Amino acid sequence: MRRPLYLSVTPRLRPRSMALALCSLALLAPTMSQAAISVLQPPKRIDASKPLELTLLVSEDEQQEQSYTLPPTVLVAASADMIAPVQITLTRVDGSGAESITLKKGEFRKVRYQGSLPDRLRGMVRIEPIGIDASPVLVAVVRPGPNQPPLEPGPTLLNAPLADSGSKTAPVAPSASVITPGTNAAASATAPAAEDILSNGNRLSFHEPMFFTVGNSGDNANAKFQLSLKFRLFMPDDPRSRGLLDNLYLGYTQFSLWDLGAPSAPFRDTSYRPSLFYYLPDLGIHNSVVSRVGIATGLEHESNGKDGAESRSVNTYFVQPTVNFGNLNDYHFTLAPKAYAYLGPTRDNRDIGAYRGHLDLKLAYGKPDGWELASTIRKGQRSNTGSVDTQLSYPLSRLIPGTAGYLVASYFYGYGESLLTYNQKERAQFRIGYAFWR
Secondary structure, three states: OOOOOEEEEEOOOOOOHHHHHHHHHHHOOOOOOOOOOOOOOOOOEEEOOOOOEEEEEEEOOOOOEEEEEEOOEEEEEEEEOOEEEEEEEEEEOOOOOOEEEEEEOOOEEEEEEEOOOOOOOOEEEEEEEOOOOOOOEEEEEEOOOOOOOOOOOOOOHHHOOOOOOOOOOEOOOOOOOEEOOOOOOOHHHHOOOHHHHHHOOOOEEEOOOEEEEEEEOOOOEEEEEEEEEEEEOOOOOOOOOOOOHHHEEEEEEEEEEEEOOOOOOOEEEEEEEEEEEEEEOOOOOOOOOEEEEEEEEEEEEEEOOOOHHHOOEEEEEEEEEEEEEOOOOOOEEEEEEEEEEEEOOOOOOOOHHHHHOOEEEEEEEEOOOOOEEEEEEEEOOOOOOEEEEEEEEEEHHHOOOOOOOEEEEEEEEEEOOOOOOOOOEEEEEEEEEEEEEO
């Protein structure tokens, strides 16, 4: 078997470099059958008070002679709990440009890369290569206090000395094929998207936005909040499966308006939305304009749990494609129209389609690790009905390291902010608050 190409991390960089280097660990994982490239698992805990150095070991055990091009930089993505991936560039220490080496069978070459980890990434940090087919690694980032001793590394393969025998290299042989690790795919196509990591990485995950906001409209202080999760019923043997059962989800969303200005501060209205739906985040459709297309379709029930004159309920069948334009890890545009048909009797709100319509047009422009402006537009069948609900959000961790989630400002105008008032035009409402997921 061919000897793998190892990456080892040794404390020699600035604190931020740790995740970058670790990221590079993943970057150099096996992507081509010809290249012996793999990642050596870093220590479980990384001391952020120490600099970090990444060492790449390029070796050749199969070909009599093989040329490699060492890139001046490698790109990785690092993320933490509830924090979107951050793209980080690691720079080769021993040269600024691309360097070609030729290895004969049994020879190897050590190469070092360095980078910086943003201070806002804390706790368990996930590091994933970009452009290289390698599994991500998880490390616990430790930042010792001023009166605490630095973290002592435990015994790992990272601390084992690398033999120098056979480390000689020869000039580039024109006849040898050249392999460049990490250049077999475009970064924008292989970078882990925030949606994949944060909202679809586990069996139980985020669904729709989760937030708590407070505002004052017409001397009426009020709060608006929403909880939303989804649960994957079956985990397939093959993650690429597009089968019905393999991608079937149970969803639950709860939305409330809280009247803070009234005596005893009652809840003005609460709606409950269980759902059963089929969901594929990526249909494999992409070109020079469209970067990703996903689909969700299924059944949804919504009711406010009240009786008598204030009782509201509705059942729908919906189809919602999601189309992304641009690099998913940079500023990009998202279009997600949700079309729905009302099912069965609607005794409590027979004319809901006249005010709510049959389509929610969701638009968003932003960056996972930056600003995002998102808006949901509804147009009722009746003239001059409908609503606009807009949110502007920004990652809190970029302002206060160690935190997660988003600062959010929202604006609502139109009919039916809650199910109870679907046929009433609301006063324009501005609120600010916090979002767990946007």
